[in-house]
Amino acid sequence: MSLWLWVLAACAAVYATKLLGYLVPEGWLKHPAVGRVSAMLTIGLLAALVAMNTFSADQTVVIDARLGALAAAAVALLLRAPFIVVVLVGAATAAGIRALG
Amino acid sequence: MGLSIAAAISLYGVSFGALSTAAGMSLWQTVALSALLFSGASQFAFIGILASGGTGAAALGASTLLSGRNTIYAVQMKALLNPQGFKRLAAAQITIDESAAVAMSAEDPVEQRRGFWGAGIACYLFWNLATVLGALLGDVIADPEALGLDGAVVAAFLGLLWPRLKSLDSWALAVLAALVTTLTMPLLAPGLPVLAAAVVAVIWGLTSKGGRT
Numbered sequence: 001m002s003l004w005l006w007v008l009a010a011c012a013a014v015y016a017t018k019l020l021g022y023l024v025p026e027g028w029l030k031h032p033a034v035g036r037v038s039a040m041l042t043i044g045l046l047a048a049l050v051a052m053n054t055f056s057a058d059q060t061v062v063i064d065a066r067l068g069a070l071a072a073a074a075v076a077l078l079l080r081a082p083f084i085v086v087v088l089v090g091a092a093t094a095a096g097i098r099a100l101g
Numbered sequence: 102m103g104l105s106i107a108a109a110i111s112l113y114g115v116s117f118g119a120l121s122t123a124a125g126m127s128l129w130q131t132v133a134l135s136a137l138l139f140s141g142a143s144q145f146a147f148i149g150i151l152a153s154g155g156t157g158a159a160a161l162g163a164s165t166l167l168s169g170r171n172t173i174y175a176v177q178m179k180a181l182l183n184p185q186g187f188k189r190l191a192a193a194q195i196t197i198d199e200s201a202a203v204a205m206s207a208e209d210p211v212e213q214r215r216g217f218w219g220a221g222i223a224c225y226l227f228w229n230l231a232t233v234l235g236a237l238l239g240d241v242i243a244d245p246e247a248l249g250l251d252g253a254v255v256a257a258f259l260g261l262l263w264p265r266l267k268s269l270d271s272w273a274l275a276v277l278a279a280l281v282t283t284l285t286m287p288l289l290a291p292g293l294p295v296l297a298a299a300v301v302a303v304i305w306g307l308t309s310k311g312g313r314t
Contacts, residue, residue: 053258
C-alpha cells in the first residue's frame, strides 16, 4: 500500500538528514548561514503548519472552531502550560465551540 | 536531567500517537514513524499534511525539511563526541532537539557524552512507549471532530513553534509564513502551501542578518 511507501521513505530521508551531519567533513556546514537558514526553516514550516491546520478545508480558507482552538492554545502557552495541557485545551475549545453550535 | 526530559517527551508522544491514528494512519504506521523517523516535529508535519488532504510527497518533503536542523545538531555532536562505527549510526538516530540540547548544556566531555546518550536513549524509549499508548487511545475514538482533535493538532503545532519564537525576527517570519500558506491555499495543491512557506523561510534566512535568532 502506497501510504506505507511514503512512511518508509520519510523515515529513510529523515535518518539521512541526521547521518549527513556526521559524515560531511568538519567545517562544511559550519558557515553561520547554514545554521540560520535551518533555524528559519523550522520556524517557517511550523508556522505554515499552524496556519494550514487552522484554516484549510478542501483547498479553501475557512474560519471555524479551529481558530478558537488556536487562540485558546496561545493563551495556555502564555500561561506556561505544559505541552499536553496546550493540546487538550485546543481540543476542548474546538469541541466546545462545535457543541455550542 | 535526561529522565525529566524523557518524562516530558512522553506527553508529546501520547499526543502524537492519538493524533496519528485519528489522522488515518494505522497503528503500525504510527509505530514505524516513532521508531524509525524519531523526530517529533517531522512526525507531526507528516501526519498533519496527510490529514488535511496533502499528498505523500508533500508530507515527505515537509518532514525532511523540518529535519534540517537535526543535520546541524549532528555536525555539533560530531565535534563534541565524534562517535565511530556502529555508534555513529546509533548516534545519528537519536540526534534530536532534546539530546543535542542536553549535550551542549554540559561543561566537560564526559558529561556531554553521558548527557547525549542518556537523554537520547531515554527519549527514544519513552517516545515510542508513549506513541503506542496514544495510538491505542486514538484507535477507539470514533468521531475525531466532535472531540476537537483537529483543534488539538492546531494547538500541537503552535506548542512546537512557541519556544522558537524568541526574537522579533522569528515572530515576523512566523507571521509571514502563516500568511503565505493561507493565501496560497486556494491556489496550490494540498501540502504545497507549506513548502511555499519553506522557500520564503530559506530566503529570509539567507537575507536576514545573523545573531538575532
